[in-house]
Structures are given as structure tokens and as C-alpha cells.
Amino acid sequence: MLKTRSLWGICFLGISYLVFVCSVSTVTRKALRGTNVTFRCPFPFTFNLSNIIAYWWKDGNKSFLQQDDRKVFILKRAGAYLHLLNVTVPDAGTYYCAVKYKSQMAGKGAVVRLIIYASPVPLKIVSIPCEGTASVFLRLQCRTAEFHPKDFNLTWHKNGTEITEGFTTEQQEKAEGLYEVISSFEETRPIEQGTVYTCQVYHVSILDPANGSYTVGNVGCHFVLPVHLIYRTAVGILVIITLMVIIFDHITSDNPHRCRGEETRKNDVKGRKVELGGEMASGEYECHDFKNTIH
Ligand SMILES: *[C@@H]1O[C@H](CO)[C@@H](O)[C@H](O)[C@H]1NC(C)=O
Ligand SMILES: *[C@@H]1O[C@H](CO)[C@@H](O)[C@H](O)[C@H]1NC(C)=O
Ligand SMILES: *[C@@H]1O[C@H](CO)[C@@H](O)[C@H](O)[C@H]1NC(C)=O
Numbered sequence: 001m002l003k004t005r006s007l008w009g010i011c012f013l014g015i016s017y018l019v020f021v022c023s024v025s026t027v028t029r030k031a032l033r034g035t036n037v038t039f040r041c042p043f044p045f046t047f048n049l050s051n052i053i054a055y056w057w058k059d060g061n062k063s064f065l066q067q068d069d070r071k072v073f074i075l076k077r078a079g080a081y082l083h084l085l086n087v088t089v090p091d092a093g094t095y096y097c098a099v100k101y102k103s104q105m106a107g108k109g110a111v112v113r114l115i116i117y118a119s120p121v122p123l124k125i126v127s128i129p130c131e132g133t134a135s136v137f138l139r140l141q142c143r144t145a146e147f148h149p150k151d152f153n154l155t156w157h158k159n160g161t162e163i164t165e166g167f168t169t170e171q172q173e174k175a176e177g178l179y180e181v182i183s184s185f186e187e188t189r190p191i192e193q194g195t196v197y198t199c200q201v202y203h204v205s206i207l208d209p210a211n212g213s214y215t216v217g218n219v220g221c222h223f224v225l226p227v228h229l230i231y232r233t234a235v236g237i238l239v240i241i242t243l244m245v246i247i248f249d250h251i252t253s254d255n256p257h258r259c260r261g262e263e264t265r266k267n268d269v270k271g272r273k274v275e276l277g278g279e280m281a282s283g284e285y286e287c288h289d290f291k292n293t294i295h
């Protein structure tokens, strides 16, 4: 495929400009996204630069590359240069060049196959709140930077030992041929303080796998679970209410003319007129009984 394409490129130029070169070896260049790449098209040292025109083109595209803010053409003694600045994934491909001297083809068509890598580094690892699930003690999310090409491997480790279950890994396609991976991990066993969880990513753009680590502090999900939070809040409120009731009763019981029994009975009067007599009588006793139990 590549061979056919490069031949096509050379021969296209041949037809248009009567170039004599038709076999060139391909050089492969690898570059990281965002870096600058320079290609050189050589010509004889004796050539007067004023009479030279350099042409650059890519893959099988019939139109020559034009200078813009990311493509700079430079002519120097014995060489025409193409500077590709801040390369992006779509810049990958096979590049060709030719030099015309005094209206004659003179330079050799250089063929460079450019491969662009984008690294998944840095990895970001964060703990996310575990809502609702009481069986989850820790939830971590590991996210890569946008990378290229697509292939990768991701593993999770707990104190250096690989974990084989409890996580899901998802790859998303982003703009400009880039990919992002998000891996979510759920710890279903109680967590120990000081345990280190590591997310490790292997990718062709990096020699060593990239690591993102999370060390368990003193806060795990079990402390922030809403269910537990509600439970604790409820217990707290109950304790406060109980205390208030005890204090209130203590204060009111010190006043011999007012007691809780009396007040409730007065409120009941309107709705229960029929039973009024009996109620009032027994109410007196209850009031005194209550006072007696407090003291
Ligand atoms: C190069 O060519 C230009 C214009 O054709 C001419 O003015 C100049 O003298 C030449 N330079 C040399 C070193 O021959
Ligand atoms: C050829 O190059 C031009 C300009 O550089 C670009 O707009 C066009 O999409 C390219 N075509 C193909 C088939 O790559
Ligand atoms: C490089 O290109 C990217 C987009 O591909 C852009 O976001 C960034 O700002 C550029 N950097 C420079 C230094 O121009």
C-alpha cells in the first residue's frame, strides 16, 4: 500500500515536471504530538539559492503543501527544509519533496514516513464518592491524557499486587484522532489505611508504563455514605430532643402550678367535652405522680 502510494507520488511529479528520480527509500520518523519536525530535501551545494524552488507534498495528494503558521519552508545551502510545528495526529503520513533549479527538476524526492504518537501521561487518579452502595468501600477513577494510537493496556494494583476484578475500562474517541481512557475501580473489601492503589497504563509512546497512585487516607466511602450519614444525623437529633425534653421537664416540674399533664388536658377540653369531669380528676393525680417520679 505504502509502496504503491509513494511511487504514485513520484510518478505524478514525474509527469508534471519531467523528474528523473523514481526510486527512493522510505525513512520512518516518530514524533510526539506537539513537538516540531524538520524534513530536508538535499540538492547540490553549487546551486544558487535564488534559482531554487522547493516542492513538498504528502501521501497521494495532488496539491503541494502551502506555507502556513504550522508549516515553514526554508532554503539553505544544499538543502530545502520543511519545518512542521506543533505536530498533530493528522500530520502523520508520508512526505515527499522535489527541488526545481532554473526550471529543471534537480533535487531528489525525499520520502519520510511520519508517525505521530500522543502519550497517555499524565494519569489522573481520584477517589469519587460512593453513593448509595453500602458494599463499596472505595471508588477510584483513573483517567489518561489524550493519546494516539488507539492500542493500550491498563492494569490496577493494590500495594503492588495486580487486581484482576472490580474495575471497568472505557475508551473514548476524541477530536484529532486522539483517545482517552477512563477506568473505574470499586473496592468491595474493607480498606486499610496506607494501602496504595495504582493504575498502570502501557502504551507505545512511552518506554515504561505510566503510573497513577492513590494512597488510602483516613477517609473511605464508609464515612461518607449517605445512609450512614442520615442514620448518624437521626441519632444526633434524637439525643438532642431527649436532652431537651429532660431539661424542659426538669424546669416545669419545679413550678408546682404548671405541669405537662395539666397543659395537655386543657388542650383536650375542646374536643372531648363529654369526658371532661373524669379527665380533670385523674389529671390531678397524674400531675402529682409525674412530679414524684422526677424527684
Ligand atoms: C544567484 O542568482 C541571482 C539572480 O539570478 C544573481 O543576482 C546572483 O548574483 C547569483 N548569485 C551567485 C552567487 O551566483
Ligand atoms: C490534499 O491537501 C489539501 C491541502 O493541503 C487538503 O485540503 C486536502 O484535504 C488533501 N486531500 C487529501 C485527499 O488528502
Ligand atoms: C499546539 O496545537 C494544539 C492543538 O493541536 C494547541 O492547543 C496548542 O495551543 C498548540 N501549541 C502551540 C505552542 O502553538
Ligand SMILES: *[C@@H]1O[C@H](CO)[C@@H](O)[C@H](O)[C@H]1NC(C)=O
Residues within 6 Å of the ligand: 151, 152, 153, 202, 203, 204
Ligand atoms: C497489551 O497486552 C497484550 C497481551 O498482554 C500485548 O500483546 C500487547 O502488546 C500489550 N499492548 C501494549 C500497548 O502494551
Ligand SMILES: *[C@@H]1O[C@H](CO)[C@@H](O)[C@H](O)[C@H]1NC(C)=O
Residues within 6 Å of the ligand: 159, 192, 193, 194, 195, 196
Ligand atoms: C498496604 O501497605 C500499607 C503500608 O505498608 C499497609 O499499611 C496496608 O495495610 C497494606 N494493605 C494491604 C491490603 O495489604
Ligand SMILES: *[C@@H]1O[C@H](CO)[C@@H](O)[C@H](O)[C@H]1NC(C)=O
Residues within 6 Å of the ligand: 200, 208, 209, 210, 211
Ligand atoms: C511504574 O511502575 C512500574 C512498576 O511498578 C515501573 O516499572 C515503572 O517504571 C513505573 N513508571 C514510571 C514512569 O515511574
